[in-house]
Amino acid sequence: MKIIAPSARILAVDDGRDILCRLEFAGRICYKSEEKITADSAVPFLDRIVRSGHHSVIEHASATVHIVCDRGVSHELVRHRMASFSQESTRYADYSGKRFGREITVIRPCFLAEDSPAYKIWLEAVQRAESAYFALRDAGAPAQQARSVLPNSLKTELAVTCNMREWRHIFELRCAPAAHPQMREIMLPLLRDMHRRVPALFADLYAAFERDMPETAPERDAVTLPHYPEQATLNPDVFPF
């Protein structure tokens, strides 16, 4: 069994300057003030748009993020109805197969110290779940049945696409202290990356949550190249391409 840390990285976001110009143009249509567009006008204009709550304007730009998290966190994420999702399937991914090295991958719980008795209890539980999964597969159960015993800690991956208004909404809810610690573990660094990329749209949220940002998180490029894991996650019998 592999135990890994969660992550989130921006796969695709329009160039920051491109977003600003597009959003400013869209917003100025409302006021017929396009003639006020200059090389420096977008940031203060969009700052006013965001602060005034005229948020429909920022729906004209979106971002796609690749998130690696556990099934518990992913279940919360997919409640966001304004976003589009593609998620690793436990019906088609067969963790007993060679592609997965006959092991499951779980997300380490950030709230348990690795030398604590609670961590030991968690570890034994996910190991038992893994054993039960392989026992079911060996007994002839297909992956979509054996998955019934997989733990909430199972690693999953999602591509999440939504517009900037919805990203703001997600950060507001999921960076807040009331959010689950494993959700905050992902969302706070992601907000930092998004703010670095398009500060005009996220400055207020970044300021609100800056003190909660993990200090040890590595500095990351705001936009990284898409990462396509070598490990295939689809059953070729179902998706033969």
Ligand SMILES: Cc1cc2nc3c(=O)[nH]c(=O)nc-3n(C[C@H](O)[C@H](O)[C@H](O)COP(=O)(O)OP(=O)(O)OC[C@H]3O[C@@H](n4cnc5c(N)ncnc54)[C@H](O)[C@@H]3O)c2cc1C
């Ligand atoms: C701390 C926390 C605890 C939670 N606890 C629970 C829980 O115990 N049980 C539970 O079931 N869920 C829980 N949730 C999930 C929560 O109820 C929402 O389903 C989730 O946060 C998605 O938020 P949303 O509906 O605002 O956003 P989205 O679905 O992302 O929608 C964005 C916005 O669009 C608008 N919108 C979307 N759909 C509609 C609609 N049909 N009608 C009108 N307006 C709409 C709303 O303004 C909404 O805020 C919790 C969430 C948080 C952050």
